[in-house]
Each structure stands twice: as C-alpha cells, then as structure tokens.
Amino acid sequence: MDKHQEFRQQVRQWLRDNCPVSMRTPAAEDEQIWGGRHIEFQSREQQQWFERMRDKGWFAPDWPIEYGGGGLDRKQAAILNQEMTRLQCRPPQLNLGIWMLGPVLLEFGSEAQKQEHLPRMARGEIRWCQGFSEPNAGSDLAGLQMKAESDGDDYIVNGAKIWTSYANKSDWIYALVRTDPKAAKHDGISLLLIDMTSPGIEAKPIELISGESHFCEVFFENVRVPKANLVGEVNGGWSVAKRLMQHERAAIANFxxxxxxxxxxxxxxxxxxxxxxxxxxxxxxxxxxxxxxxxxxxxxxxxxxxxxxxxxxxxxxxxxxxxxxxxxxxxxxxxxxxxxxxxxxxxxxxxxxxxxxxxxxxxxxxxxxxxxxxxxxxxxxxxxxxxxxxxxxx
Missing domain, CATH: 1.20.140.10 (Butyryl-CoA Dehydrogenase, subunit A, domain 3)
Incomplete structure (x- = not known):
C-alpha cells in the first residue's frame, strides 16, 4: 500500500468517526454554515462537525500549517474531497475567503497580510465578500470607477459596488478600486482589503426573482483604509484580480x-x-x-x-x-x-x-x-x- 492509499484509509476512518450521521445529508439553504464573527449553529452535531474539521485544519486542507491550513499536498486534498463526497459529508462551512482570496494572498500577499488574515479564514472566524462589479462595470470589469485616493498612510475610498453576495452579512470585503484615474483602465486598478465595520460603508440587499436577497449594493463614502491592506503592487490589481477570478470560476465549477x-x-x-x-x-x-x-x-x-x-x-x-x-x-x-x-x-x-x-x-x-x-x-x-x-x- 503506497502512502496515498494509506492516507485514504485514514481519512475514510476519521470521517466515519467524526462526521455526525445528521451531517451526511444534503443541507438546505437555511442549514448551510458560513464562517464569520457571528456564526450560529442550528444543532450540536452541526457545531461538532464544524469544530472537528476546523481543528484538523481541513477547512483549507492544502494550505501551509503555519497559516492555519492542513498542510496536505494536492493529491491528499483531492482524496479528502473524494472521501467526503463518498460519505455524503456536508461542507462544514462555506467561505469565499478560503475559495478565492486565500490562494491569492498566498501568492501575492505580504507576510503581515498572510499572518493576519489566513489563519482567521482557515478557522472560519471571518466571513468575506467580493467587491468587483459596479453599476456601470459588470462584464467590462476594467471600467470600474470606485476610487481610492492617497491620504498619508491611508486610502480614502468612495464609490459603489453591486451584486456583492452576502455583503450585508460579511465581516470583510476584498475590493477592486481605481488608484490612478489617468492611467489606461487596466493599469490604474488596485486590490484593497476593507473591514466592513469601517465608518462610511452601507450594504443594501437586492431582492431576486427566486425570492432570495443575498446580492447587495454596497456604498462607500469617505471610507478610510490603511495602505497596509493593499494586496500586491499599487496599480497592479488587474493581474491579481485575474488570478482571483480563476479561483472564483474554479469554485463556482465545484459548487x-x-x-x-x-x-x-x-x-x-x-x-x-x-x-x-x-x-x-x-x-x-x-x-x-x-x-x-x-x-x-x-x-x-x-x-x-x-x-x-x-x-x-x-x-x-x-x-x-x-x-x-x-x-x-x-x-x-x-x-x-x-x-x-x-x-x-x-x-x-x-x-x-x-x-x-x-x-x-x-x-x-x-x-x-x-x-x-x-x-x-x-x-x-x-x-x-x-x-x-x-x-x-x-
């Protein structure tokens, strides 16, 4: 038996022992668990499943252990996913930070950003949303106009985002902003990490045809954001955004x-x-x-x-x-x-x-x-x- 076969047997047994039977059925919309500051559990079994996977580092199984992940290689992470599917285990939590932003921070983030944000993502402590689309910048994303103007150690952010999933329930947002309005539209964009509790932010749900309201409009009025929250280079956000969108599309494909x-x-x-x-x-x-x-x-x-x-x-x-x-x-x-x-x-x-x-x-x-x-x-x-x-x- 090679090491991956042995690992599969270990994972299979661990899941049998630790995934409650009630967590081996499809989760209805109102039974899904999103990580975050205000997480709520509907049952003891739901909380147990969350905590056991969290403590294994298996919310982000292939992230480095020093950033809160499980330290698995890609093959092992794939085996874990296969065995969870085989046992029909529910996702222990849903988190856009892990699916999309986390891999980008691993590649482009500073060490301080990794230490601050990745462990909290990997433990399901912070809920993230994505601020990309704007009222006049949807498919033509590079046409975005929300601006971030330099002011000492901060940026002052003004503008609006739309179709932001669960913005009204999220703790932080990663947002594309225009830092150089005079540059070519692809060249004057940066990616900022913004605490949703910052003064000047308002999120308004949009009612959908399905009766749900998880999409939101988000308004930013003179929001002060530390420059330390800039991911990658200033005006280099388009390259970062393209990589993030690759992760987003892969996540949508898997979800x-x-x-x-x-x-x-x-x-x-x-x-x-x-x-x-x-x-x-x-x-x-x-x-x-x-x-x-x-x-x-x-x-x-x-x-x-x-x-x-x-x-x-x-x-x-x-x-x-x-x-x-x-x-x-x-x-x-x-x-x-x-x-x-x-x-x-x-x-x-x-x-x-x-x-x-x-x-x-x-x-x-x-x-x-x-x-x-x-x-x-x-x-x-x-x-x-x-x-x-x-x-x-x-």
Missing part, C-alpha cells in the same frame, strides 16, 4: 446543488413519473437523466486531469473558464429537467400544498439562472476560451 445530483434526479424521476423494472418509466426522461449523469462524470474526470497537469506546470489558467461555463450551464440544464420531472408540482411558491423539497427545487431553478452571470457571464467565458484556450483571432 453544485446537492439536491440536483444525478442520484437525486433518478430518485425524483421514479417518484414523480414512475418506474418500470427498477428504471425510470419514461424513456425520454430516463435518457435525459442518464445524459446528465454522464456529463457530470466526464466533467469530474476532466477537472481531475487538469489538476494533475497543473501540478506538472502544464496548466492553462484560462481553462477555468471552461469549467465555469460547463458547470453553470449543466446546473441550468438540471434545473430545467427537475421542473419537467415535477410537472405541476413545480408550480408552487409557498404554502402547505407543496413539500419543502418541491418549493426548494422551484427556487433553485430560478437561482440557477444567476450562475451563468456571476463570476463572468457565459458569453464572456466563451470569449476567453476562444482567445486564450483555442487561440482564435480576436
């Missing part, structure tokens, strides 16, 4: 709705449409469910292959656009198929006439439409793939 897994699709199709000899009775629906299952497996294998290539230095950062595009489009396809399976049971919005699962599926279907917008629209991803992956002319 699928558990209630829409192929297994659940099979079960729901049998329940609502019927079954014959152990199979979904309707051959057309059966074919569509199987196609989604095949696509999911092909996607997972491609993702693993690309990760292995990246370890050898052969990765293409722009390939994350492929993963983001395919994953979000597949999520929308699954949402459409679920509505087809449920039929008129997917028409509910609230009330006792529909089950919680039926109501959740309808809202998830609406929510899936946002996935091909956030993190860069599908059209933008196709442009990136054409230019930077396929090498097609502009």
């Amino acid at each position: 699928g709705g558990e209630s829409e897994s192929p297994y659940v699709l099979h079960q729901l199709a049998k329940e609502y449409i019927g079954e014959h000899q152990g199979r979904i009775a309707d051959p057309v629906i059966r074919d569509q469910v199987v196609s989604i299952d095949i696509n999911e497996k092909a996607f997972a294998l491609t993702l693993r292959r690309t990760m292995e290539e990246a370890k050898q230095g052969a990765g293409n950062g722009a390939a994350t656009s492929i993963f983001k595009y395919c994953s979000t489009e597949q999520q929308k396809q699954k949402g459409e198929l679920l509505l087809k399976i449920l039929g008129n049971r997917a028409l509910g919005w609230e009330g006792d006439d529909y089950s919680d699962q039926e109501l959740a599926i309808t809202r998830d279907w609406l929510q899936s439409k946002t996935l091909s917008i956030g993190g860069g629209t599908s059209e933008i991803q196709l442009n990136i793939i054409a230019k930077r992956v396929l090498g097609l002319p502009a």
Whole structure:
C-alpha cells in the first residue's frame, strides 16, 4: 500500500468517526454554515462537525500549517474531497475567503497580510465578500470607477459596488478600486482589503426573482483604509484580480446543488413519473437523466486531469473558464429537467400544498439562472476560451 492509499484509509476512518450521521445529508439553504464573527449553529452535531474539521485544519486542507491550513499536498486534498463526497459529508462551512482570496494572498500577499488574515479564514472566524462589479462595470470589469485616493498612510475610498453576495452579512470585503484615474483602465486598478465595520460603508440587499436577497449594493463614502491592506503592487490589481477570478470560476465549477445530483434526479424521476423494472418509466426522461449523469462524470474526470497537469506546470489558467461555463450551464440544464420531472408540482411558491423539497427545487431553478452571470457571464467565458484556450483571432 503506497502512502496515498494509506492516507485514504485514514481519512475514510476519521470521517466515519467524526462526521455526525445528521451531517451526511444534503443541507438546505437555511442549514448551510458560513464562517464569520457571528456564526450560529442550528444543532450540536452541526457545531461538532464544524469544530472537528476546523481543528484538523481541513477547512483549507492544502494550505501551509503555519497559516492555519492542513498542510496536505494536492493529491491528499483531492482524496479528502473524494472521501467526503463518498460519505455524503456536508461542507462544514462555506467561505469565499478560503475559495478565492486565500490562494491569492498566498501568492501575492505580504507576510503581515498572510499572518493576519489566513489563519482567521482557515478557522472560519471571518466571513468575506467580493467587491468587483459596479453599476456601470459588470462584464467590462476594467471600467470600474470606485476610487481610492492617497491620504498619508491611508486610502480614502468612495464609490459603489453591486451584486456583492452576502455583503450585508460579511465581516470583510476584498475590493477592486481605481488608484490612478489617468492611467489606461487596466493599469490604474488596485486590490484593497476593507473591514466592513469601517465608518462610511452601507450594504443594501437586492431582492431576486427566486425570492432570495443575498446580492447587495454596497456604498462607500469617505471610507478610510490603511495602505497596509493593499494586496500586491499599487496599480497592479488587474493581474491579481485575474488570478482571483480563476479561483472564483474554479469554485463556482465545484459548487453544485446537492439536491440536483444525478442520484437525486433518478430518485425524483421514479417518484414523480414512475418506474418500470427498477428504471425510470419514461424513456425520454430516463435518457435525459442518464445524459446528465454522464456529463457530470466526464466533467469530474476532466477537472481531475487538469489538476494533475497543473501540478506538472502544464496548466492553462484560462481553462477555468471552461469549467465555469460547463458547470453553470449543466446546473441550468438540471434545473430545467427537475421542473419537467415535477410537472405541476413545480408550480408552487409557498404554502402547505407543496413539500419543502418541491418549493426548494422551484427556487433553485430560478437561482440557477444567476450562475451563468456571476463570476463572468457565459458569453464572456466563451470569449476567453476562444482567445486564450483555442487561440482564435480576436
């Protein structure tokens, strides 16, 4: 048995011993745990699962131990993820800092920034949000206008961000700001880390078609931010942002709705449409469910292959656009198929006439439409793939 096989056996046993049985089921929206200053647990088992994974350093398993991570290599981190999936373990916490900002700080951050922010991320103590898009700078992100003007040891920040997920519940925000309005639009941008409790910040939720309000507008009026919170070089934020967006697209690609897994699709199709000899009775629906299952497996294998290539230095950062595009489009396809399976049971919005699962599926279907917008629209991803992956002319 090689070291990775031995590690897999150890992880498998540890998860069996430490992941409560109640944490081995899909988590509803209101059962998800986000790290942060004001974390709340709904059950003792939820808190136990959080604390056990936190104490192992497995919120960020492949980060260095000195920054609060688990110190695992990429292969070991992949094994941990595979075993958690196999046991159907819920994510112990959700945290944009770990998925997106953390890897960028490891690459571009100062040692002081790493020591201040990474351990708190890795322990789920701070909740982060992302301040990129603006009312007039969405797909053309480099057109952003929120400005940061130098004032001694600080920047004075003024402007607004929009579509900022969970800004009203977050502790800190990493935001792109314009530090040189006279420079070419890609060259005058910097990345700042901003405490959301700073005077002059106001977050207002935006109600969505799904009935949720996790997107926000965020307004900054004369917000004072220490220059020590600048990530990378002043006016060098575009390079940092591009790397962060690669991590964002990879995170979006990996973050699928558990209630829409192929297994659940099979079960729901049998329940609502019927079954014959152990199979979904309707051959057309059966074919569509199987196609989604095949696509999911092909996607997972491609993702693993690309990760292995990246370890050898052969990765293409722009390939994350492929993963983001395919994953979000597949999520929308699954949402459409679920509505087809449920039929008129997917028409509910609230009330006792529909089950919680039926109501959740309808809202998830609406929510899936946002996935091909956030993190860069599908059209933008196709442009990136054409230019930077396929090498097609502009």
